[in-house]
Amino acid sequence: MHNEEGSVQPLYESIRDTMEDLHQPYEILFVNDASTDHTLSMMKRIQSCDPQFHFVDLESNVGENWALLAGISKTRGEIIVTIDGDCQNDPAYIPALLDELSKGYRVVSSWRKARTGSF
Numbered sequence: 001m002h003n004e005e006g007s008v009q010p011l012y013e014s015i016r017d018t019m020e021d022l023h024q025p026y027e028i029l030f031v032n033d034a035s036t037d038h039t040l041s042m043m044k045r046i047q048s049c050d051p052q053f054h055f056v057d058l059e060s061n062v063g064e065n066w067a068l069l070a071g072i073s074k075t076r077g078e079i080i081v082t083i084d085g086d087c088q089n090d091p092a093y094i095p096a097l098l099d100e101l102s103k104g105y106r107v108v109s110s111w112r113k114a115r116t117g118s119f
Contacts, residue, residue: 001085002033002061008042008085012053015083015091019052022095028053030085031071034061088112 001008012028019026032040032055043055056070064084072080081097083089093110100108 001030001035001039002067003035003037003039004085005035005038005042007087008039008046011083011085011087011091012046014087015094016050016052018091018094022098025077026052027076029071029075030055031067032057033063033067034058 008030012030015028019028028050030043030053032043040055040057043053043057046053047055054074056067056074058067058070062070068082072082079098079101081094083091089110089112097108097110
């Protein structure tokens with residue numbers, strides 16, 4: 001996440017609620033890609049309240065791909081779900097991804113058919 005202070009709390013809550021409904025062990029890991037806004041302080045606040053939440057704080061802005069790699073390298077679980085910090089991907093789809101994995105696939109991917117915003 002780079003300067004996504006408006007997305008940190010809603011994305012965290014959405015992921016947490018989705019994972020709590022699954023009743024399975026989980027961790028939530030965000031990556032702060034050298035934000036200059038309040039993204040990092042929000043992550044610190046969440047971490048102080050939730051033992052399932054962790055974050056990686058990058059000292060320089062490395063961009064999405066390197067930030068993703070930094071996050072993946074710090075995960076502890078067998079299954080990794082990546083979600084962009086702009087809230088364009090709904091964590092409510094995580095159970096569907098996990099269902100596909102349970103069919104024996106080693107990798108599951110999804111894509112969004114419609115996007116909100118100017119891109």
